[in-house]
Amino acid sequence: MPPVPLVREITGSGHVIALQSVPVFARYEGRIERVTVTLGSEVRAGDVLAVLSDPPARLALDQAYARLRTAELTLTARQITLAQAKADLHRAETLAARGSLSQSGLENAATTTRTAANSADLASAAIEEARIAAAIAAERVEALTIRAPFAGTVTQLNARPGAMILDRSDSIREEESLLTLTRMDNLAIEADVAERSIAGLMPGLEAEAELDAAPGAPFPVRMTLAAPEVNPAKGTFSLRFAPLAPPVPLRPGMAARIRISLPSTTQTAGATSQ
Known part of the structure; x- marks a missing residue:
């Protein structure tokens, strides 16, 4: 009988991530005089985000x-x-x-x-x-005007007019930032798969993803990165995928499942193992 190809299927779960998401801090301390954006605002590089007062x-x-x-x-x-x-x-x-x-x-x-x-x-x-x-x-004085470092969307907003803030050297936690700016046009899916599945996984591999936000609507993705280290506590390693044609607009944090089909071994139909 002709050999029958077997397919090895690898599955994993993960989330949509932003490849460029940056908390914006003030370089110097001061009191927030006004905030010029709201949650979800889209800004261009150099746009004013907030203005501080420091007499x-x-x-x-x-x-x-x-x-x-x-x-x-x-x-x-x-x-x-x-x-x-x-x-x-x-x-x-x-x-x-x-x-x-x-x-x-x-x-x-x-x-x-x-x-x-x-x-x-x-x-x-x-x-x-x-x-x-x-x-x-x-x-x-110029630094009291906080400007967008790149074009993106305000995905977190902590700044409130009248609040006193510390400078960047004293504010290292993200929740102490003025806001978070995210590029929504540069998203990826990061998923964990079992360590035993590592064989044959390499950048460029085509796979399929499905979002919890769009059940029953799988779409193609392409693997772009495999983590260089395995998580010893979970026995998994992370893969990153570029979405090719998602059925709905992606948002950071969306849950996703990945399915990868790889050729495995072949065996003759009807053959029995010894």
Whole structure:
């Protein structure tokens, strides 16, 4: 009798996951002045999500700009002094060449010019320091406006106007974030299968999935990733699948079941094992 192909079927259960879902934190502490999104809002990269209020930060920015302006005025004054010192030195050199000015007088004029030049250089350095301080202060104020890092959907919203929040260094738990932003166009199905089923599973494999949200409506998926480690407590490992034609719009957290059919061995019809 011709050999009859046997099919090995592997099943697993899992959920729809978002491949890009990020909790958004404030970089600095402050009080939430307003929230510009709601749960489910779709935003573009750079859109304003929330605005914080921090009067000391804005005052620090005003002070930094004032110090920068003072440094610029100081430099202008010292440049005028330097220009006058150079002019005096030129006259001193002319008089010394005619014998109308002593050597010490010429040296004093040269020293005055060098001192004025050093003062102008210090004023220039002070301006650079003031510009850096102003940039740091401006960055802190700019960070009070929380913007979307990428285009996505607000899938969790914790921010409430009037609430006081900590900065990112003090807020490491996701529930302390302002919100969670998720890319809904980049979803996958992650399912666990038994460790004994690992043979023959590799990326690119075609399979079938079914959602609890759409029972009786299986659809094709393609395996994209197999976890490099087995879960020793459960005796399973995770597989990730790209949905090809789901019957309903996918949402993170949806329950799903996976069915994989693989060729196994062949045996002759009617043959008996020895």
